Amino acid sequence: MQANPAIDPKTLILPENASLFTRLRIATRILMVIKGNEGNPVYGQTINACLDYNVYASLIQRIQRSEDGRHLLSKRPSLEARDLDLAALERLPEGTLGHGFARYFRDNKISPFETTLELKNDLDYIAKRYRETHDLLHLVTGYGTDVIGEIELQAYALGNLGIRTAMLIVLYGTFQQIKDRQSGVVHSEYMKRIWAAYRRGRASPLFLDFWFEHHWESPVSKVSARLCAPNERMN
Structure with a gap:
């Protein structure tokens, strides 16, 4: 995706000892140009540096507490496009995680995540793992790929x-919803859905250390029950 011509690429560079305001400003600008180019390693590393390096460091400590987590950090499994055989996954029985994952890409006419990011440490890997599990989370949480579904999923990730x-994406998306008023969803209902997604993420087990690759033949419903607290909107 070409960068927004209204945004000077030089303004997307994070200076040393940047203030919180500068970090938020740069991160917001990156969100405006990164759609469709999420695998861009420069944008990805910059937005992580702006907001989330210490968050990922804390997550690594949590992941290292379990044997599966330590094994994941050691082996660094990948869900990138070049490491997936979508044709083989789609041949799995209907209702399985692998079949549903392959059909997700076909139905939405999109491709799996790809990046040229060089993994220099566990922090780089966890940041990459978080991004490449995004599409799987749509499948196991049940949140849609429309605008509101995307914001729900971000609220879920924030809580988890x-x-x-x-x-930042939730705040930016909510601002756009209020500004545009074209979603067809009453404002109070929208806020209930976002808050419910956040609470659900908080109540769910950590998903970032889960070996999705070991569960392609498992029913989606089983994986969802293991990873996700009940959806309040369905109760």
Whole structure:
């Protein structure tokens, strides 16, 4: 995706010892140009530096507490496009995680995450893992890929992981909803859905250390029950 011509690329560079205001400003500008180019390693690392390095460091400490988590950090499994065989996954029985994941990309006419980011440490890996699990989370949480569904998923990730980038996206998306008033959803209902997603994320087990790759043949419903607290909107 080409950068927004109204935004000077030089303004997307994080200076040393930047203030919180500068970090928020740069992160917001990156969100305006990164859609469709989420794998861009420069944008990805910059937005992480702006908001989430200490968050990821804290998450790594949590992941290291379990044997599975330590194994994941050691082996660094990947869900990038080049490491997935979508054709093989789609041949799995209907209702399984692998089949649903492959059909998700076909139905939405999109491709799996790709990046040229060089993984220099666990922090780089966890930041990458978070981004490449995004599409799987749509599947297991049930949140849609429309605008509001995307914001719900970000609210869920905020509750589960405390990712500040997710918080910024929720705030930015909510501002756009209020500004545009074109979503067809009553404002109070929208806020209930976002708050419910956040609470659900808070109540759910950490998903970032889960080996999705070991569960392609498991029913989506089983994986969802293991990873996700009940959805308040469905009760």
